[in-house]
Amino acid sequence: MFEKLKENKQLWLNSLSIFIVGVGLLFIYFILKNVGLITEEIHTFILLIRPVIIAFGIAYVLNRPMIFVEKKLKGISRKLFKKEITSGVSRSITILFLFLLVVGAIYVLFNSIIPPIIKNLRLLLESLPMFQDSMSYYINELGPYVQSFITQQQIDQISSFVTNLLSSAGTYALQLGTGVITNVTGFAISALTTIILSIYFLKDKEVLIDSLNKGAEVLLSEKVLSRVKQLLRDLDTVFGGFLIAQLIAALLAGICSTIILLLIGHPFAILVGLVTGVANVIPYIGPILGAILGSVLGLFSSLHLAILSLILLTIYQQLDANVIQPKLLSSSVGLNPVWVLIAILIGGHYLGMVGMIVSIPSAALAQIYLTRRYHRLKEKQQI
Structure with a gap:
């Protein structure tokens, strides 16, 4: 058999392929089991x-x-x-x-x-x-118009x-x-x-980075190592700036929401402010969640407080979504505020909340590489 394998190279390659596939299937079976x-x-x-x-x-x-x-x-x-x-x-x-x-x-x-x-x-x-x-009482207070499109059973289900x-x-x-x-x-x-x-x-x-660099030099070729280093530098520039901007935006959202609710006497001002700040890592959605939570918890006190909370927090949400966050994120990741908004919309449409979070650093990274490619092509006079 071995003589045939030596004589027939194709048979040897086929046998090797079958062996590799077999080992791979056994490995997959072991993992699944x-x-x-x-x-x-x-x-x-x-x-x-x-x-x-x-x-x-x-x-x-x-x-x-x-x-x-x-x-x-x-x-x-x-x-x-x-x-x-x-x-x-x-x-x-x-x-x-x-x-x-x-x-x-x-x-x-x-x-x-x-x-x-x-x-x-x-x-x-x-x-x-x-x-x-309280919900039943507020619905009755709002009058026949509201009662015409929501029944008591629906009120009970929502409550x-x-x-x-x-x-x-x-x-x-x-x-x-x-x-x-x-x-x-x-x-x-x-x-x-x-x-x-x-x-x-x-x-x-510096010592830790130098140790990692020496290990990478042993394992990777010079060309691959150079590309990996450049990628890590780009990720640090984009992700680091994005992280700091998000932390600042979340802190501002939490503090401003808390102050707004404290000024109108909301009993759950600190709790709503905390939730708004934490949820603010999700562009657009976070402040909306804060506004809804502030309104719902405001119902425990009065209908007037719930409506006032919703109005004030929605106004802040619009300011945060259209001015504060785009400005902070565009300054930190180097994207124009318009591109920040477009990236969030596309990411949110295809990947939901996760897409909204990762869309901005991904767009910034894409901009860096497209800009570099543009300059390289221009230097070679290909464009």
Whole structure:
């Protein structure tokens, strides 16, 4: 048989192909048969390295502020002492300053924001049994016109749906918040591990990048490595700018929504502001969710408050969607506000909420590569 294989090259290639396909099918069968075990192992591994992933995320977010503060610190040193402090000293002072800010923010969160939110959630759960009666009362108050196109049965169905939804969400959020507070020891250990890793990532980022670069030089060719580095630089430029812009936009949405609702005496102002800020990562949809939630929760107090909340938050939503977000995102990712809006519309149409989130950095990355290709073609006089 081996002699035939040597004589007939085609037979050898066919045999090799059959062998590879067979091994591949066996591999697929093994994966399908043990998919539960493999999924469990992957989940366990992710839980194991979760502090590393979170630490990397924190370090990535703080990297740009660190560079900014470090430059300012060196500039101040040159002006005051006529001498620039060493990179090691400036890096250590900058990291200490940033983490004091982070610890201060966490302290404010746990002492000034979480307790009112938990109070809001408890008030919401206590008020839910009265929601159905309130809805019926408000419909009757609006008069025969409204009653002509919505029946009492429909009112009861809507009230029941909203009550169950708010009850489930409120109970889950309350359990999550109180769980974090009661499990202080485990949370503190995990947080401490993450903070230490973040500090090392920031302090030794050049050393870590150099180690990764050496490993990549061994595994990849020079041409491939060059392209990978360029891609990573582009991703950092686009995604980093997008992330910072989204954080600023979310913070503004949360604070502004809370202030608006506090000014009109909304009992759930802080809770609605938090939801609006978190949901604001979804362009357009986030502020709308905040406006709807503010209106629904306003019904627990009065119909007037619900309508006023809806009007004011909708006005802010329009300002946020058409002015604030396009301006922030266009400045951070280098896209014209018109292209930002178009990218969001296309991404949302084809991929829903996920598409709306990833559409802007994807469009910015596409713009970078198209611009480079245009300049290359122009240099070669092909266009």
